[in-house]
Amino acid sequence: MSGSERPRVARVYTAARRHPWVLGKLGDWVIWFGPYTPAQLVVLGGGALLLIKTFAWWSWLGPVPVVLWLVSVWAVRGAKIGGRSPFTALFGWLTLLAQHPAGRIGGRTARGRRPHLLFGTFIVEPAPATGVGAAARKPARRRRRSARHTPDTAPAPALVRPQPVTGMAQLLRDAETDQRTRSL
Structure with a gap:
């Protein structure tokens, strides 16, 4: 950038143009020291109620609680939470908590399949015979074909038709009877 060029500066005046919702008049009556924001009105009303209900124990402090109440009303005049007024921020949190935990897809609540x-x-097949297994066998030498040639591998087990399982106890009983018949 050369010395004669100035950097571009962008300014946004949106915040200066926005006016928060305030209450300054009730009919023809102008509220003293107004206008007030909703947060100030809540602190004003809630604080007044709290001071009236607890007068018995704070009355010995003199004007201190009343002054703290008025200072708190003044302090919340421009309260912002994440750039928003406290009520819109609270409304956002409430809508977030009210949403379905799965979220939304296309504007509708996302739900899992029914x-x-x-x-x-399932089929319980007999265990392979002990001794020389298929993996332990050495590859057979090539032999001449003869009419009496027998294969080196064991025949494939007969297909067993699957039976519905009625319960774990029935399954265990069937397995025990299979073992007894094999050992005989």
Whole structure:
């Protein structure tokens, strides 16, 4: 950038043009020291109620509680939470808490699929015979083809038709009977 060029500066005056919602008149009556923001009105009303209900114990302090109350009304005149008034911020938090935890998709509440039953069966096959397994076998040498050639591998187990399982106890009973018949 050369010395004669000035950097561009952007200014935003939106905040200066915005006027918060305030209450300064009730009919033809002008509120003293007004106008007041909603936060000031809440502190004004809530503080007055609190001072009236607790007069018995703070009355010995003299004017100190009343002065603190008026200073707190003055202090909340420009209160902002994240750039918003306290009531709009509170409304935002309430709407956030009221939303469905899954969120929204296309303006509608996102929901999971409805639950449905799963049906299935399984087959308990006999354990492979001990001894020489398929993985432990060495590859067979190439032999001449003969009419009496027998395969080196065991025959494939017969297909077992799956039976519906009625319960864990029935499953255990079936497994025990299979083991007994094999050992005989």
